[in-house]
Amino acid sequence: MPIVDLHCHSSVSDGLLPPEEVARLAEKNNVDIFALTDHDELAGLRPAAECLAASKVRFITGVEISIEWLGAQVHIVGLDFDESSEALNLGLSSIRDGRVVRARKMAESLERLGIAGVFEGAMKYAGNPKLIGRAHFARYLVELGVCKDVRSVFDSYLVPGKPGYVQHCWPTLADAVSWIHGAGGFAVIAHPGRYAFKKSEMKRLFAEFRDLGGDAIEVISGSHSNDDITTFARVAREYGFKASCGSDFHGPGESYVELGKLPVLPVGVVPVWELFK
Ligand code: AMP
Ligand code: MN
Ligand code: MN
Ligand code: MN
Numbered sequence: 001m002p003i004v005d006l007h008c009h010s011s012v013s014d015g016l017l018p019p020e021e022v023a024r025l026a027e028k029n030n031v032d033i034f035a036l037t038d039h040d041e042l043a044g045l046r047p048a049a050e051c052l053a054a055s056k057v058r059f060i061t062g063v064e065i066s067i068e069w070l071g072a073q074v075h076i077v078g079l080d081f082d083e084s085s086e087a088l089n090l091g092l093s094s095i096r097d098g099r100v101v102r103a104r105k106m107a108e109s110l111e112r113l114g115i116a117g118v119f120e121g122a123m124k125y126a127g128n129p130k131l132i133g134r135a136h137f138a139r140y141l142v143e144l145g146v147c148k149d150v151r152s153v154f155d156s157y158l159v160p161g162k163p164g165y166v167q168h169c170w171p172t173l174a175d176a177v178s179w180i181h182g183a184g185g186f187a188v189i190a191h192p193g194r195y196a197f198k199k200s201e202m203k204r205l206f207a208e209f210r211d212l213g214g215d216a217i218e219v220i221s222g223s224h225s226n227d228d229i230t231t232f233a234r235v236a237r238e239y240g241f242k243a244s245c246g247s248d249f250h251g252p253g254e255s256y257v258e259l260g261k262l263p264v265l266p267v268g269v270v271p272v273w274e275l276f277k
Contacts (some may be wrong), residue, residue, distance in 0.1 A: 005245070007222075020048065042088075064094070067175065069208075078185045106118075115197075121144070122136040191222075230266070
């Protein structure tokens with residue numbers, strides 16, 4: 001079984017390391033097949049690919065698209081697409097514009113709690129101002145000493161029901177799948193174990209995704225328990241999805257697992273990388 005990591009972030013979105021360093025870490029950790037999947041942005045792909053051109057690592061283009069489904073944020077990973085696709089680039093660009101608008105609203109709501117200067121503070125952490133996101137706000141609130149770590153900031157401020165959370169209109173599942181397929185790539189539901197949907201809603205998500213031609217789900221994810229792995233391997237078989245595997249690495253000390261250090265896929269599922277061109 002090759003060592004595979006098809007879900008990683010760089011400072012182009014909300015990771016801590018520049019794309020070149022994430023690529024070098026993949027090589028150092030002996031990853032055979034590696035995709036960089038920044039949120040809603042492709043700018044890290046070229047530098048990462050160039051860094052690995054003379055290495056044994058097989059580099060796959062990737063992106064993690066923010067969508068809204070049933071009123072909540074869901075992530076769809078796109079893999080092995082043509083990064084020059086106009087429809088994909090236009091779609092991602094519209095998401096980035098929306099992120100800046102949302103960040104202003106998040107800052108307003110946090111300022112109402114008495115946390116001043118939070119927009120500028122979060123921006124200091126955004127390597128790419130258009131990719132401003134909740135992780136950058138979280139890092140700034142840790143810097144202020146409001147919480148002890150990024151995870152506690154999310155729990156107390158940045159998830160639905162908490163004061164810094166802002167409802168936002170992201171694209172639809174159909175949009176994301178069509179942009180990825182239009183660019184010749186494969187669409188993957190990211191970390192299905194992380195969503196707060198009811199069981200019946202998860203079934204609806206999988207059925208809609210299958211009906212749209214969705215290709216795979218992450219069976220192995222840095223945020224999946226052993227039970228999640230068993231559950232989602234069963235889902236993959238039931239719905240005819242291929243199985244993907246990704247750490248969701250964001251940087252040293254801020255990730256569930258190290259880049260490339262993941263369990264192997266369970267038997268009986270078909271690896272998504274068998275589809276790669
Ligand atoms: P955004 O795209 O700006 O809404 O932020 C989503 C990102 O926030 C995810 O990709 C993770 O990097 C991070 N995130 C979401 N939930 C949590 C959590 N509970 N703890 C830590 N980081 C989280
Ligand atoms: Mn992230
Ligand atoms: Mn995600
Ligand atoms: Mn991710």
